[in-house]
Amino acid sequence: MPRVLVVDDDLTVAEVVLGYLRRDGFEAAHAADGLAALAIAAAAPPDLVVLDLMLPGIDGLEVCRRLRAERPDLPVIMLTARGEEEDRIAGLEVGADDYVVKPFSPKELVLRVRSVLRRAEQREAPDEPAVVVDGDLRLDTLARTASLAGCDVALTTREFDLLAFLLAHPGRALRREDLMREVWGWEFGDQSTVTVHVRRVREKVETNPADPTRLVTVWGVGYRWDPSPDSSGDALARTYGGGTG
Numbered sequence: 739m740p741r742v743l744v745v746d747d748d749l750t751v752a753e754v755v756l757g758y759l760r761r762d763g764f765e766a767a768h769a770a771d772g773l774a775a776l777a778i779a780a781a782a783p784p785d786l787v788v789l790d791l792m793l794p795g796i797d798g799l800e801v802c803r804r805l806r807a808e809r810p811d812l813p814v815i816m817l818t819a820r821g822e823e824e825d826r827i828a829g830l831e832v833g834a835d836d837y838v839v840k841p842f843s844p845k846e847l848v849l850r851v852r853s854v855l856r857r858a859e860q861r862e863a864p865d866e867p868a869v870v871v872d873g874d875l876r877l878d879t880l881a882r883t884a885s886l887a888g889c890d891v892a893l894t895t896r897e898f899d900l901l902a903f904l905l906a907h908p909g910r911a912l913r914r915e916d917l918m919r920e921v922w923g924w925e926f927g928d929q930s931t932v933t934v935h936v937r938r939v940r941e942k943v944e945t946n947p948a949d950p951t952r953l954v955t956v957w958g959v960g961y962r963w964d965p966s967p968d969s970s971g972d973a974l975a976r977t978y979g980g981g982t983g
Contacts, residue, residue, distance in 0.1 A: 739763065739764065739765045740763075740764050740765065740785040740786065741764070741765045741783075741786075742759050742764045742765070742767070742784060742785065742786050742787070743766075743769060743775065743779060743784035743786075743787045743788070744759070744766060744768050744769070745768075745770075745774075745788065745789045745793065745798070745801065746768075746770070746790040746793075747770050747771060747790065747792075752770070754844050755788065756768055757844075758844040758845065758847070758848050759851065764851070767782065770794075771796075772793045772794075772795050772797065772798070772800065772801040775787070775789070775801055776801065776805070779808075780808075783809070784812070785813070786814070786851060786855055787805060787814045788817065788847070788851065789801060789802060789814055789816050789817065790816075791817060791829060792818075798816060798817075798829070799832050802832045803833075806833045806894065810833075811882065811893070811894065811895050813835045813854045813855060813857075813895050814833065814835055814836075815834065815837065815838060815847070815850055815851065815854060816829035816837040816838075817838055818839055818840065819839075827930060830930075830931060830935065830938075831934060831938070833894045833938075835854050835857075835894060836850050836853075853923050857896070857899055857921075857922075857923065868880045870902070870905045872965055872966050873966025874887040875952075877901060877905055879902055884901065886943055891942050891943065892942075893939075893942065894938075896935055897935060897938055897939050899921050900921050900935050900936070901939055901943070903917070903920055904961070904963035905963060907963065908963050909962065909963070910962060910963075911961075911962045912960050914929040914933070915929065917932050917960065918932055936953060939953060940952075940953050952964055952966070
């Protein structure tokens, strides 16, 4: 049974969300402030956190930063009362996988929780490449680990999914709406979500994120992954189990 930690100082909202989650088969716990959330997450690690942006004491952004420092792959859905673009982007910048604007439908939130968890739990089928190598970048889609020049790269769930999808389609110009549909599973949504995640991936895999050579912008279209010159042929080097495909 997936465990969800709901962090919100509005007890009425928290009770409604907890009720919907439990009725939908989740184990749900509640924290009313940031410090309590960190303590609960340390004592009983959740599978996903629903995190309010505005909290007493330390705010949701700082809670997200601290949770990410301990578990970079922990899925986080941020709640924001104002729904302003800067709030949404701030949440995405610290690693939130998704956001929901208050007031919201509890049913919609549960659907978002299921969507994020489903993406977090996805693994490649046995006949799919386990490892993708592009120059000094190595991505293991089964272990969900990444390394650059032999050093581990900490990626959030969405960052990993985005990078894996780009590497699976090298040289192809992809629209933001395509990425939103294929990586996030959304037919509609705020495309700034994609923009922020692209920027975060660049910061982790590009030598100079301000002048990217791998994850490049295709003006008027979206983004394209340009394979390293060290990669063999038109496709990236892929490893299946112990052999090379």
